[in-house]
Amino acid sequence: xxxAARGMGAFDVAVIGAGVVGCAVAxxxxxxxxxxVVLEKAPDILAGASKGNSAIxxxxxxxxTGSLEHACVQAGYREYLAIRxxxxxxxxxTGAVVVAWTEDEVARxxxxxxxxxxxxxxxxxxxDRAALLAREPNLSPRALAGLLVPGxxxxxxxxxxxxxxxxxxxxxxxxxxxxELLGGRFEAGRWRLDTSAGxxxxxAVVNCAGLHGDTVDERLTGRRHFDIRPRxxxxxxxxxxxxxxxxxxxxxxxxxxxKGIVLTPTVFGNLLVGPxxxxxxxxxxxxxxxxxxxxxxEKAADILPAxxxxxxxxxxxxxxxxxxxxxxxxxxxxxxxxxxVGGIRSTGLTAALGLARHVGTAISGETHxxxxxxxxxxxxxxxxxxxxRDWTRPGYGEIVCHCEMVTRREIEAALSGPLPxxxxxxxxxxxxxxxxxxxxxxxxxxxxxxxxGRLAVPMAAGRCDD
Amino acid sequence: xxxxPRHLSCDVAVIGAGPAGLSAxxxxxxxxxxxxxxxxxEGEAGGVPRHCGHPPFGLREFGRVLTGPxxxxxxxxxxxxxxADLRTSHSIVALLPDGRLDVMxxxxxxxxxxxxxxxxxGMRESSRAARAVGGTRPLGVINxxxxxxxxxxxxxxxxxxxxxxxxxxxxxxxxSTCLRHGIRPVAVVEAGRRASAPWPxxxxxxxxxxxxxxxxxxxxxxxxxxxxxxxxxxADGTVRTLACDGVLFTGAFVPEATLARTGHLRLDxxxxxxxxxxxxxxxxxxxxxxxxxxxxxxxxxWSFRDGRAVAxxxxxxxRALPRQAQAAGDRPREREAQP
Numbered sequence: 164x165x166x167a168a169r170g171m172g173a174f175d176v177a178v179i180g181a182g183v184v185g186c187a188v189a190x191x192x193x194x195x196x197x198x199x200v201v202l203e204k205a206p207d208i209l210a211g212a213s214k215g216n217s218a219i220x221x222x223x224x225x226x227x228t229g230s231l232e233h234a235c236v237q238a239g240y241r242e243y244l245a246i247r248x249x250x251x252x253x254x255x256x257t258g259a260v261v262v263a264w265t266e267d268e269v270a271r272x273x274x275x276x277x278x279x280x281x282x283x284x285x286x287x288x289x290x291d292r293a294a295l296l297a298r299e300p301n302l303s304p305r306a307l308a309g310l311l312v313p314g315x316x317x318x319x320x321x322x323x324x325x326x327x328x329x330x331x332x333x334x335x336x337x338x339x340x341x342x343e344l345l346g347g348r349f350e351a352g353r354w355r356l357d358t359s360a361g362x363x364x365x366x367a368v369v370n371c372a373g374l375h376g377d378t379v380d381e382r383l384t385g386r387r388h389f390d391i392r393p394r395x396x397x398x399x400x401x402x403x404x405x406x407x408x409x410x411x412x413x414x415x416x417x418x419x420x421x422k423g424i425v426l427t428p429t430v431f432g433n434l435l436v437g438p439x440x441x442x443x444x445x446x447x448x449x450x451x452x453x454x455x456x457x458x459x460x461e462k463a464a465d466i467l468p469a470x471x472x473x474x475x476x477x478x479x480x481x482x483x484x485x486x487x488x489x490x491x492x493x494x495x496x497x498x499x500x501x502x503x504v505g506g507i508r509s510t511g512l513t514a515a516l517g518l519a520r521h522v523g524t525a526i527s528g529e530t531h532x533x534x535x536x537x538x539x540x541x542x543x544x545x546x547x548x549x550x551x552r553d554w555t556r557p558g559y560g561e562i563v564c565h566c567e568m569v570t571r572r573e574i575e576a577a578l579s580g581p582l583p584x585x586x587x588x589x590x591x592x593x594x595x596x597x598x599x600x601x602x603x604x605x606x607x608x609x610x611x612x613x614x615x616g617r618l619a620v621p622m623a624a625g626r627c628d629d
Numbered sequence: 630x631x632x633x634p635r636h637l638s639c640d641v642a643v644i645g646a647g648p649a650g651l652s653a654x655x656x657x658x659x660x661x662x663x664x665x666x667x668x669x670x671e672g673e674a675g676g677v678p679r680h681c682g683h684p685p686f687g688l689r690e691f692g693r694v695l696t697g698p699x700x701x702x703x704x705x706x707x708x709x710x711x712x713a714d715l716r717t718s719h720s721i722v723a724l725l726p727d728g729r730l731d732v733m734x735x736x737x738x739x740x741x742x743x744x745x746x747x748x749x750x751g752m753r754e755s756s757r758a759a760r761a762v763g764g765t766r767p768l769g770v771i772n773x774x775x776x777x778x779x780x781x782x783x784x785x786x787x788x789x790x791x792x793x794x795x796x797x798x799x800x801x802x803x804x805s806t807c808l809r810h811g812i813r814p815v816a817v818v819e820a821g822r823r824a825s826a827p828w829p830x831x832x833x834x835x836x837x838x839x840x841x842x843x844x845x846x847x848x849x850x851x852x853x854x855x856x857x858x859x860x861x862x863x864a865d866g867t868v869r870t871l872a873c874d875g876v877l878f879t880g881a882f883v884p885e886a887t888l889a890r891t892g893h894l895r896l897d898x899x900x901x902x903x904x905x906x907x908x909x910x911x912x913x914x915x916x917x918x919x920x921x922x923x924x925x926x927x928x929x930x931w932s933f934r935d936g937r938a939v940a941x942x943x944x945x946x947x948r949a950l951p952r953q954a955q956a957a958g959d960r961p962r963e964r965e966a967q968p
């Protein structure tokens with residue numbers, strides 16, 4: 164890796180971190196013609212905050228009006244819809260409804276509605292109980308009223324950033340995984356970065372290090388301009404049989420601290436409930452606990468009574484890179500050719516493309532960029548249930564994961580190409596193998612055999628004849 | 630894209646080529662009900678016994694003690710020689726009313742119509758997620774089904790020093806499987822006060838020198854890449870952490886009832902299995918249910934006998950129907966597409 168890094172010469176921009184924000188920033192800069200290198204310390208992309216979120220494409224209806232978050236969420240939303248066909252990315256046009264369960268919450272819908280209108284989301288509709296239940300007949304009859312936000316959609320949270328980065332790579336971006344930024348000096352208009360894979364030079368640096376954003380800030384500038392305070396969100400994924408119970412994202416009336424617990428369809432054909440919001444110190448340990456999972460199950464059945472007794476497919480936790488303040492911690496230091504994109508908490512999946520354009524404009528000093536229509540198109544594999552998956556085309560070899568209908572052809576494709584899966588998590592995010600209701604009861608051994616020698620950490624501990 | 634699906638019809642379509650499905654297919658073919666098609670999503674017929682490398686299988690069915698793989702081979706041979714048509718690598722996309730099945734095979738899509746369907750998709754062990762166990766999600770957390778597939782189908786070892794959860798038969802069998810492959814379980818835990826499997830078999834782990842903790846549950850699993858340990862909670866509320874490199878969740882079987890759950894069959898709310906009567910009839914008169922998908926968690930031998938009994942009911946049912954014009958022979962018939 165060291166030699167590879169040296170052999171690549173100097174870069175225009177080094178992007179630190181290959182989460183959804185880093186992938187989008189790399190794409191934007193590469194489309195502007197910059198020579199980009201992406202440094203990611205994990206064996207694969209999307210290994211931190213970006214691996215666990217609720218997969219919603221937000222309209223920004225509830226963002227703080229006039230904030231950078233508001234602008235980037237809406238710019239990101241527009242760009243996602245503009246480019247998604249050329250990248251083969253799905254969108255499930257579910258709409259969302261903010262449901263009021265108490266009279267107090269009904270009263271607060273007014274303020275949410277006026278924020279939405281102030282934010283330019285003018286198509287929101289107040290719905291009464293009857294209209295709510297007509298739209299979602301399985302919703303608990305305890306629901307009192309709601310605010311419908313038709314533009315809220317559901318997307319594939321892993322294929323999208325993968326597509327952004329692959330598009331950057333098609334414009335010669337280099338991606339160095341397993342490469343940690345250790346330090347850096349800005350001298351004579353250039354950054355000399357010290358990495359675990361050796362020195363790298365770049366004119367500008369963009370810190371998109373997510374849960375480690377403050378550490379990277381300190382390693383580059385000598386001080387932490389903000390403190391990451393990881394906020395864990397636990398989720399439960401219900402069996403696909405649950406998907407027919409709900410067509411719309413169900414949002415709660417939010418509190419000051421959190422957007423609250425959401426019940427949402429996924430593009431993969433499941434139903435998802437979460438996230439909780441627990442502060443913790445650890446930036447790596449995304450663990451779940453039984454009482455919280457049980458509370459989520461209860462909450463879900465409260466919203467949608469038919470979920471009682473529905474089998475659980477998976478549980479997971481995501482870590483949001485929250486800071487001591489609510490807003491995005493964006494900082495541009497032109498004298499250092501440094502941009503910091505920190506504290507992107509809940510809306511990063513949607514805002515990423517908007518943030519990327521903001522960063523690209525700041526670094527290049529111009530708003531001009533290759534229009535998406537001229538960008539190289541590429542087709543990431545379709546994992547969305549409502550589109551034609553690989554198994555619908557003969558010649559797939561075998562179906563390896565029956566729950567998610569993942570073919571051997573898909574697994575082999577995910578292990579090759581310009582950005583092959585680096586670990587089992589990366590393989591799951593690229594193919595969904597083992598993510599279904601049996602959680603690998605049937606396929607895990609087969610996947611272990613197919614991936615032998617291909618992943619940073621092998622799935623098996625050894626061979627029988629060792 | 631693809632051409633449209635092939636349209637096939639048969640008299641009975643059996644879904645699942647495990648002990649129940651194969652014994653039903655054998656009995657149906659011998660009863661002369663016409664074409665019997667057995668569909669299985671795996672590359673080889675035989676079901677779970679294929680990767681159970683231990684005896685005893687087949688004592689009551691075939692009068693001799695067999696290992697799982699030879700029992701599976703015997704079931705396949707019997708079904709084939711009776712005239713059943715076994716199709717492997719065939720996945721059922723959907724089970725539809727009126728005896729229709731949406732099927733995918735590597736050669737393409739099939740729209741299959743059967744006069745009767747026997748659903749014999751078996752069961753699986755509950756996953757760690759379904760048991761709501763806390764902690765991180767490292768490599769090395771699996772079920773016995775996956776353990777057997779690692780060892781017997783792929784020649785791989787998933788862990789060296791696992792914690793084993795559960796003392797049903799399958800848990801004890803897992804301990805024995807581990808020991809034969811040089812895997813040394815660090816302990817066996819059981820939520821109940823005593824073992825689920827009967828004495829004296831339940832003594833086996835202790836005799837092998839493996840500690841057994843009753844009234845104990847796995848509270849959480851720790852580890853970043855691979856399992857590093859598990860936190861146990863005992864009945865008296867004490868908590869302790871045990872170092873291990875894997876957690877094997879055994880038993881707690883659930884029916885593999887997806888086709889029923891995502892389709893139109895009525896479910897038994899207690900078990901989550903498709904509801905059936907003693908003869909195997911489901912809520913759809915075209916669909917019968919056989920073997921462990923019924924919500925039982927029984928042996929291969931029981932599944933074999935249930936498959937045969939359900940086959941007798943299906944055969945009687947078909948005999949009572951007005952005889953339809955049929956093409957000669959025992960091959961599935963191509964048919965014209967129907968709306």
